[in-house]
Amino acid sequence: MSVSALPIGERIRYWREKKHRKQAAVAGLCGITEEYLSQIERGLKIPSLPVLQALAAELGVPVSALLGEKRNELLAENAYVADSVVTALMGYGPAGSAQPVTLAELRERVESVWRIWQTSPKRFTEAASVLPALIVDTENAIRAHRLSSDSAARRDVLRTAADLYFMLRSYCRRAGRVELSLMVADRALRAAEDADDPIRLSAAQWNLGHVLLADGExxxxxxxxxxxxxxxxxxxxxxxxxxxxxxxxxxxxxxxxxxxxxxxxxxxxxxxxxxxxxxxxxxxxxxxxxxxxxxxxxxxxxxxxxGEAAEALRVADQIDTSHLPSIERRFTFLLEVARCYDLRREDPAVLVHLLDLEQMAPEDLARNPLARNMVTRLRRRVRATYRRQVDALAERLSSV
Known part of the structure; x- marks a missing residue:
């Protein structure tokens, strides 16, 4: 297989080893941790464009050598946040309602988008269809109540805004846009502080913590x-x-x-x-x-x-996730089980779990770099008995 056909992480490792460079040295000179570079090379993280540029410069190769010829995974990973959501977050999206929506309506819409996000197999598409207008109307409501003498109404608006930003943090993070995720996590923190709501403030810190985890911090x-x-x-x-x-x-x-x-x-x-x-x-x-x-x-x-795949699978066998209210947690669990089988090179089990994940949440599977890398590895090593199924799965994922 040519180098250009490898996933980004494996191409980075290829060029680093070809240049006889130590992982710790390259990571330090690029301003990232050795563990973060390790996760990139193993396909657990997709590097941001600045990190990719730094790695290319340090390894003495053009960025195109790390991206490859067939597919720009970096841009694909960063394309999953709908343009309309980005423009709404940046403040130049569509005009909002002529009059601020009522607090009850705003609260119901935020609760509704959370239900979509936690339960829908097509949560990216469905959430993106309602988020732009909801972001604009929420920001308008904040402005309308900023100087209001009704302190209770103002706090309710800020609580609702914080809850929306919590959801947006997860949406942006799962779509690979850590910088946007950090931005909305900061907005959630400020809204919770201004609302003087201790529980939401702790929830804002929980959300910020997840962004920092995603960024290797x-x-x-x-x-x-x-x-x-x-x-x-x-x-x-x-x-x-x-x-x-x-x-x-x-x-x-x-x-x-x-x-x-x-x-x-x-x-x-x-x-x-x-x-x-x-x-x-x-x-x-x-x-x-x-x-x-x-x-x-x-x-x-x-x-x-x-790396204790056998122990992880032993624990996993005792867990029932069917009652969890979040499709994201069920998906993450099943993906980790698939990864354990991948570490053991038990390809039939990997394929079975990937097919289950596709049925559960096809958009999540298509957007997850770890899942895509597992499919790529399966295509390279799977026995002829399963190759047709793996190739068909890869084709379906590319069309989502």
């Missing part, structure tokens, strides 16, 4: 999560407070795992997150889906990150 993500937990200590220990603290603990767990601190991640999960999950049971406080099942999913993630 693991220590920053952990510190944001720990500050969020500390801020909750003064609040009454009701179900929402406990659940938010637990969700923030899971951010810290992932940060530890990504930094290869497997023991710390396992200890934090069992000592801090598990007791909180047992206290509150299954729930969806601030759309975090925190509860015992989510904690178990993180146990699988730790073992998968650690």
């Amino acid at each position: 693991y220590e920053g993500a952990k510190q944001v999560a720990l500050r969020g937990i500390e801020g909750l200590r003064a609040l009454p220990r009701d179900a929402d407070t406990i659940a938010m603290a637990g969700a923030l603990e899971l951010v810290a767990v992932v940060a530890d795992a990504r930094r290869k601190r497997w023991g710390q991640a396992r200890e934090r999960l069992s000592s801090n997150a598990t007791p909180r999950a047992q206290q509150v049971g299954e729930g969806n406080t601030m759309w975090t889906v925190f509860g015992p099942t989510n904690v178990e999913l993180h146990a699988v993630s730790i073992e998968m990150e650690a």
Whole structure:
């Protein structure tokens, strides 16, 4: 197979090894962590354009050598946020309603887009169809109530705005636009602060933590999560407070795992997150889906990150995700199971799980770099018995 046909991560590794460069040295000179470069080379992350340019310069090759001739995965990954959503976020989208919409209507529309995002197999397409007008109307409502003497109405608008930005954080992140995800996470934080809503403020920190995780800023993500937990200590220990603290603990767990601190991640999960999950049971406080099942999913993630595929699969076999309210969490779990089989090179099991993921959420599968890389690897090594199915899956994904 020619170099140009390889995924971006494998092309970067090819050129780095051809130049006899150490991973740590290249990462340091490009201003990224060694772990982040490792994840890029393994297909777990898609580099931003500035990172790609820095890598090309450091390796002494043109950017085109890293992108390849057949497909520009970087641009494809960054094209999933609808243009109309971007223009609305930047403030030059379509005109909003002539009169500010009522708070009740705005709240219902935000709740509706969250239902789409957490339950629809075509959530990217369906969310993109309603988000531009909703963003504009929400921003108009904020402006209309900025100097209002009705403090209760103003706080309600800001709470609703924060909830919309939470959803947009996930939408932009899952579409590969980390810079937009960071922008809306910051808007959510400011809205929650202005609303003087402690639970939403902790939810905003949870969202920011996930953006930092996506950007490879693991220590920053952990510190944001720990500050969020500390801020909750003064609040009454009701179900929402406990659940938010637990969700923030899971951010810290992932940060530890990504930094290869497997023991710390396992200890934090069992000592801090598990007791909180047992206290509150299954729930969806601030759309975090925190509860015992989510904690178990993180146990699988730790073992998968650690390369302990057999242990991850053993834990996964005991988990039932059918009751979870979020298609995203169910998808992520099944994808990690597929990745474990991929690590073991059990190709029939990888294919079965990828086909299940396609049925569950075809748009998510097509937009996920880890899934696309698994399909690419399958096409290279799969036995003739399964090649037709793998090729057909790849063709379907390219058309989504």
